[in-house]
Amino acid sequence: MKINGKNYRTIWIDDDNQQIVKIIDQRYLPYELVIEELKTANDFVIAIQDMHVRGAGLIGATAGYAMYIAVLEALKSSDFDQSLKQFSQKISDSRPTAVNLSWAVNLQLDIINSCSNSEEKIKAVLSGAEKIANEDADWCQRIGKHGVSIIKAISEQKKGQVVNILTHCNAGWLAFVDYGSATAPIYQAYNDGIPVHVWVDETRPRNQGARLTAWELKEHGVPHTIIADNTGGHLMQHNMVDIVITGTDRTTRTGDVANKIGTYLKALAAKDNGVPFYVALPSSTFDWNITDGINQIPIEQRDSHEVKYMEGQMDGKISEILLTPEKSPAANYAFDVTPNRLITGLITERGICKANEKAILDLYPEKSS
Numbered sequence: 185m186k187i188n189g190k191n192y193r194t195i196w197i198d199d200d201n202q203q204i205v206k207i208i209d210q211r212y213l214p215y216e217l218v219i220e221e222l223k224t225a226n227d228f229v230i231a232i233q234d235m236h237v238r239g240a241g242l243i244g245a246t247a248g249y250a251m252y253i254a255v256l257e258a259l260k261s262s263d264f265d266q267s268l269k270q271f272s273q274k275i276s277d278s279r280p281t282a283v284n285l286s287w288a289v290n291l292q293l294d295i296i297n298s299c300s301n302s303e304e305k306i307k308a309v310l311s312g313a314e315k316i317a318n319e320d321a322d323w324c325q326r327i328g329k330h331g332v333s334i335i336k337a338i339s340e341q342k343k344g345q346v347v348n349i350l351t352h353c354n355a356g357w358l359a360f361v362d363y364g365s366a367t368a369p370i371y372q373a374y375n376d377g378i379p380v381h382v383w384v385d386e387t388r389p390r391n392q393g394a395r396l397t398a399w400e401l402k403e404h405g406v407p408h409t410i411i412a413d414n415t416g417g418h419l420m421q422h423n424m425v426d427i428v429i430t431g432t433d434r435t436t437r438t439g440d441v442a443n444k445i446g447t448y449l450k451a452l453a454a455k456d457n458g459v460p461f462y463v464a465l466p467s468s469t470f471d472w473n474i475t476d477g478i479n480q481i482p483i484e485q486r487d488s489h490e491v492k493y494m495e496g497q498m499d500g501k502i503s504e505i506l507l508t509p510e511k512s513p514a515a516n517y518a519f520d521v522t523p524n525r526l527i528t529g530l531i532t533e534r535g536i537c538k539a540n541e542k543a544i545l546d547l548y549p550e551k552s553s
């Protein structure tokens with residue numbers, strides 16, 4: 185996607201030094217565009233844990249590159265297998281909910297294990313990382329091409345009036361390598377000349393909606409309005425939302441969806457008001473091994489500091505303020521699960537399907553057994 189007219193991805197290998205991976209450090213957005221260089225395997229763990237990079241697709245792609253740098257480091261250690269095993273565990277555990285992380289690590293481990301010498305391992309794991317990143321961008325672009333048909337149909341029903349779309353958190357291009365999942369159909373609709381407007385949930389506590397989704401949409405020129413998280417229900421009661429589209433961090437083979445905390449409440453409000461509720465995801469976000477989202481998806485709990493303090497810009501500097509009584513405890517559940525019964529459909533790179541096991545497996549028959 186473009187920033188100030190220049191094409192960017194969220195992660196890439198340095199042109200001049202193949203042992204450096206560059207990322208957009210999202211902690212500084214929307215105030216500053218900061219590019220960070222990741223040089224050691226541990227840099228990647230910090231970048232994921234402290235959310236320099238975030239979003240399911242992007243942390244998967246970051247893990248892919250992390251495994252490449254980890255191989256370079258493990259080859260210099262006394263025990264390659266042990267070093268790589270320890271790192272794989274550490275990076276997989278760095279954020280527990282998004283399945284893309286362990287998906288990418290396992291893909292890379294299979295590649296590494298199939299190579300017979302060091303040179304082969306380095307080459308193969310680097311091209312594995314590039315493949316994960318390229319595929320992520322490609323899948324998101326396809327999600328856009330499939331998902332736009334839903335927005336187009338609503339636009340036709342409304343005789344060309346503006347289609348109001350509500351989204352939660354940031355499942356935009358910053359959450360992936362490019363295009364985004366939930367935003368891909370929106371960008372496609374906008375590019376196709378369909379009039380759209382996006383309600384952007386601020387998404388407390390880290391405000392990914394207010395900071396990142398709003399910034400992305402503004403850069404692309406898409407009309408949008410930031411709303412406090414609790415506003416969606418009211419808007420739906422007054423016919424001001426035509427469709428909800430969110431992303432997901434892990435979706436079961438039965439179509440239960442884990443996404444940023446607060447998504448479930450939006451789905452309940454959508455159901456009550458007859459508003460279609462779609463979830464956009466690439467196949468890397470399906471967890472094919474589980475069937476019960478509420479009981480089987482691990483929900484990350486983050487530091488209470490993120491709830492008690494709010495970060496913003498003051499006098500040109502990023503700073504934070506305390507919002508709560510200093511000594512009050514706070515809980516920070518980062519994700520919740522929306523059961524499949526509340527979901528109208530899933531938008532994937534292979535097409536759109538209902539959120540149930542049969543429909544999902546009709547699109548992905550190779551996962552049937």
Ligand code: MRU
Pocket residue numbers: 238239240241352353354355356359365392430431432433443444518
């Ligand atoms: O905690 P984050 O910012 O990594 O959470 C991920 C998200 O942005 C959302 O849950 C998103 O909708 C799914 S990621 C494509």
